[in-house]
Amino acid sequence: MRTRPLKVALLGCGVVGSEVARIMTTHADDLAARIGAPVELAGVAVRRPDKVREGIPAELITTDATALVKRGDIDVIVEVIGGVEPARTLITTAFEHGASVVSANKALLAQDGASLYAAAEQHGQDLYYEAAVAGAIPLVRPLRESLAGDKINRVMGIVNGTTNFILDKMDTSGAGYSEALDEATALGYAEADPTADVEGFDAAAKAAILAGIAFHTRVRLDDVYREGMTEVTAADFASAREMGCTIKLLAICERAADGGSVTARVHPAMIPLSHPLASVREAYNAVFVEADAAGQLMFYGPGAGGAPTASAVLGDLVAVCRNKLNEAKGPGESAYTQLPVSSMGEVVTRYHISLDVADKPGVLAQVATVFAEHGVSIDTVRQQGRQDGSGEASLVVVTHRAPDAALSGTVEALRKLDTVRGVASIMRVEGE
Known part of the structure; x- marks a missing residue:
């Protein structure tokens, strides 16, 4: 095993970032054995330096994220700050200074993934983002690696835990939308401002990423049709039950029957109780994939939360670090089909x-x-x-x-x- 550690810098130390740092510390020996070299947390960029962060030495904390990514001795940047800027500039700067990037930033990838891929390619670095789509559920890597030899026709799933919790409560308890949202907020599943979740913005960003990977074509956030679920009522659930259905907020990405175009959409829908997605309860996520050779596959698990999302980040970190050691590169953007996105x-x-x-x-x-x-x-x-x-x-x-x-x-x-x-x-x- 190589003795010189691979240096990792963390951008953001909130719910997910703090879990990444904790696992890097508590599982250091296991990570070193799996990678083939030790990994060292070399810096953590935060907005509030005075906040107590258990287990992270104070000397690693900085408010100057730009200086951190420009250091030149960092092997991998883990970006968990979210949003478009300054994340985009920090990531491209990291590539320029010889660091690969692991990101959980669905909004940025959905809006400007192509330019990030191009920057990574230009500087010979990796861009991994398993945590951007469905938390702990391994989904990005199976789509772009395990199913790389297959033709994917449809990806349909529940990719937002907040909305699934609300709809599940409305279905099982007869609660109205507002009542179910209040419960989700009290339990910490919904943000103080739940707009991104309940209006489908979060799911739409994930749909853009999934469609791009599945169909080897560029799909941006603006290409995704979106409807929220705030208008779903108890009467809708009663009608669904009469049809032998339930209601879920679904992200649906599909290839046209003639293969000449793709679509991506997010909206509430009735699905039969016999469908595997109908049984997904509480704040869990699940994604149903249909491919020519593999047939029907379903990926299921917790789609959010500090530890589950950190699990996906660490999986990417191990892969990127292995590539660094072997002077190799993981898969980049695959957009060779250049299919149009239909309305x-x-x-x-x-x-x-x-x-x-x-x-x-x-x-x-x-x-x-x-x-x-x-x-x-x-x-x-x-x-x-x-x-x-x-x-x-x-x-x-x-x-x-x-x-x-x-x-x-x-x-x-x-x-x-x-x-x-x-x-x-x-x-x-x-x-x-």
Whole structure:
């Protein structure tokens, strides 16, 4: 074993960074045996130097992250500060000064992964980011290495633990959205401002990364269609149960049937209880992969949290350090297909539509005519009159598969019917 240690610098020492430092210290002998050389924590860049950080010598703490990445004797930078800047500048500077990078920064990778790959390639360094997508779940490496010889057609999954916890509580306890969110906040699953999670921004960044890896084409955050889950109601779950389904916020990346384009989207959807993703509970994540040769695979586990995310970071650290010792390089960007990213309107899917309609003869025929005019075939219809004297009925329509644009056009036309008092709910149906 080489005796000179590989030097590692840490950018950020919050929930994840502190766990990375702890594991590096407590598992130092095991890491050295697996890598073939000891690893040394050589510096930690933080914003608040006065905060007590147990187990980290005070002399390693600095507020000058730029000076740390420019030192020239650092072998690997671990970036866990998040956000686009200054992370982007720090990472590219690290490459320029001979360091490889392990990152957990989904926002930056989704927005500007191509330039990071280019900088890493230019300076002969590695860029690894397993922790950016699904916490402890090994997903990036299986997609870009284990399945490199296969053709991946679809990646569909639950990639945000906060939203899965909220939806799971709404399903199992009958709680409303606000009540379930309050519980998630109290347990530490939701941030004080949960917008990034519940509006789908976090999942959309992960979908962009997954689509890029799976389909060997560049997919940016702006290419991902996104809907949040704040409008999901207890009534939606009741309708889902009647169909033998539940509701999940899904990230879906898929190749078109003709192979000529790809799509990436995030939105709530009904999925059958028989689908493996339907049984994913609490704050867990799971990703379902469909490939030509491998068939169907599912990756499951904790998708967030200090220790689980640090586990993914350390796995990347071991791989990058091994490459440093062997003067080798891991896989870079694979975007050779250069497939176009189609709009959401071109996606073929199914809809579950709940309407409030006038309870009188001929209404169903009017509704069916609108569907026919837009080329959307109806699978099932369920109508139930109300006993509250309002003269209204609830009409639920489930469609066959059709282009999303046709389905959206159908809904807009339905809103204009005099006999339709309101569109109570619209939800896509997946996983069938």
